[in-house]
Amino acid sequence: MTTDTSPPTLPFAARADKLVGSVIDSSTSLLAAQSHDIVRFAMGSPAAEAIPTEILAEIGAKAIGAASPDAFDYAATEGDMPLRLALLEALEGTSDETTLERITITSGGMQGLDLAFKIFLDPGDLVVVESPTYTNGSATALSYEGDLLEVPVDDDGMVVESLPELVERAGRPPKVIYTVPTFQNPSGATLSLARRERLLELTRQWGSVLIDDDPYGMLRFAGSEVPTLHELAAGDPQVYSVRTFSKIVAPGLRVGWLDTDPSLQPLLINAKQAMDTCTNLPAQRLLTGFLTGGHLEAHLATQRAEYRVRKEAMQQALTEHFEGVARWTDPEGGFFLWMTFESGVDTEALFEVALAEGVAFIPGNAFSPGRHFPHALRMCFASTPPDRIREGLARLRSAVDKLAGTSR
Numbered sequence: 035m036t037t038d039t040s041p042p043t044l045p046f047a048a049r050a051d052k053l054v055g056s057v058i059d060s061s062t063s064l065l066a067a068q069s070h071d072i073v074r075f076a077m078g079s080p081a082a083e084a085i086p087t088e089i090l091a092e093i094g095a096k097a098i099g100a101a102s103p104d105a106f107d108y109a110a111t112e113g114d115m116p117l118r119l120a121l122l123e124a125l126e127g128t129s130d131e132t133t134l135e136r137i138t139i140t141s142g143g144m145q146g147l148d149l150a151f152k153i154f155l156d157p158g159d160l161v162v163v164e165s166p167t168y169t170n171g172s173a174t175a176l177s178y179e180g181d182l183l184e185v186p187v188d189d190d191g192m193v194v195e196s197l198p199e200l201v202e203r204a205g206r207p208p209k210v211i212y213t214v215p216t217f218q219n220p221s222g223a224t225l226s227l228a229r230r231e232r233l234l235e236l237t238r239q240w241g242s243v244l245i246d247d248d249p250y251g252m253l254r255f256a257g258s259e260v261p262t263l264h265e266l267a268a269g270d271p272q273v274y275s276v277r278t279f280s281k282i283v284a285p286g287l288r289v290g291w292l293d294t295d296p297s298l299q300p301l302l303i304n305a306k307q308a309m310d311t312c313t314n315l316p317a318q319r320l321l322t323g324f325l326t327g328g329h330l331e332a333h334l335a336t337q338r339a340e341y342r343v344r345k346e347a348m349q350q351a352l353t354e355h356f357e358g359v360a361r362w363t364d365p366e367g368g369f370f371l372w373m374t375f376e377s378g379v380d381t382e383a384l385f386e387v388a389l390a391e392g393v394a395f396i397p398g399n400a401f402s403p404g405r406h407f408p409h410a411l412r413m414c415f416a417s418t419p420p421d422r423i424r425e426g427l428a429r430l431r432s433a434v435d436k437l438a439g440t441s442r
């Protein structure tokens with residue numbers, strides 16, 4: 035049988051053409067198809083050793099085993115009540131402390147983002163995004179036909195001071211402002227307190243919705259805490275907070291939560307019912323057991339300590355191989371570090387060479403709809419142990435030299 039790879043002539047909707055995918059997510063299948071050894075700095079996954087598999091297996095045997103067939107039923111669309119209650123308790127005393135009626139369980143953070151753009155965005159609406167920004171967030175806004183306005187990021191996160199002028203030039207206020215405020219994906223930068231406050235002021239002034247997408251905030255390993263936008267907003271309905279268990283427990287569970295004004299929940303439920311009816315119940319039960327068993331705090335403490343070691347290993351190796359050739363950020367938590375070549379290396383071309391050398395990263399342009407970062411790249415330090423990080427950066431240096439035709 036021959037395989038026809040030409041596009042089928044089917045009656046596609048106009049929107050099918052506007053659907054935007056994710057270079058990051060596609061790297062998972064690309065890497066899975068490689069048979070040689072690759073140091074993987076590409077995906078934003080927690081360390082494999084950091085996934086609490088034994089605890090989850092033990093909980094699974096009890097909470098979703100033969101004795102609990104109801105764990106395989108449909109669940110309430112807003113989330114399984116035991117998980118919502120356990121989450122409420124786990125967040126008590128943190129900057130994400132909340133109330134039951136504000137919580138909606140989602141199928142990962144991505145569904146929280148999709149729901150936001152679905153209920154707030156009409157085609158052509160202005161959406162402020164950071165530059166660089168999280169690819170899947172901007173892809174979702176683009177798929178709903180938002181008009182994206184990229185706002186620069188520096189070491190203190192989005193340059194909020196530049197927003198009024200950029201918005202004025204755009205000629206209309208943003209309907210949605212999308213930020214990843216803490217240990218940003220991809221730059222690792224954290225939005226300062228002063229900028230958080232100013233961003234909230236502007237959100238109110240413009241009548242916008244502020245999407246506060248903060249999956250890494252609990253993974254601080256240096257510096258001092260900054261209150262979440264959720265806490266600073268103090269119940270302001272204009273702030274829509276997206277959270278996930280993907281980075282703090284395990285991404286394959288596909289469970290996250292939204293913390294929004296309670297008045298939004300009926301809308302979120304309607305939208306979610308047309309997507310997936312409810313979030314996977316066995317996964318919710320696993321997380322309920324994890325939270326009620328009191329495992330989260332110790333687990334986070336272990337992760338923070340390990341990620342600090344890994345970030346430092348990556349920075350040392352960067353200094354060894356790239357001093358004077360590139361600069362890089364110094365995140366105080368989270369998963370990512372952002373590297374920019376001073377010498378104009380094309381990181382999309384580098385990707386191919388690096389893959390052959392046995393190291394993978396995500397090229398900078400994947401994080402900017404306007405492709406403003408041809409000489410930058412994102413690396414995840416969290417998923418790779420220090421000795422492999424050193425190996426990966428030696429391979430990256432050799433790839434850079436090969437690309438330049440100056441193999442050393």
Ligand SMILES: Cc1ncc(COP(=O)(O)O)c(C=O)c1O
Nearest residue numbers: 078142143144168214219278280
């Ligand atoms: C900023 C940000 N938001 C949302 C997500 C998506 O989270 P999830 O895997 O839970 O859908 C990610 C994952 O990389 C992320 O980095």
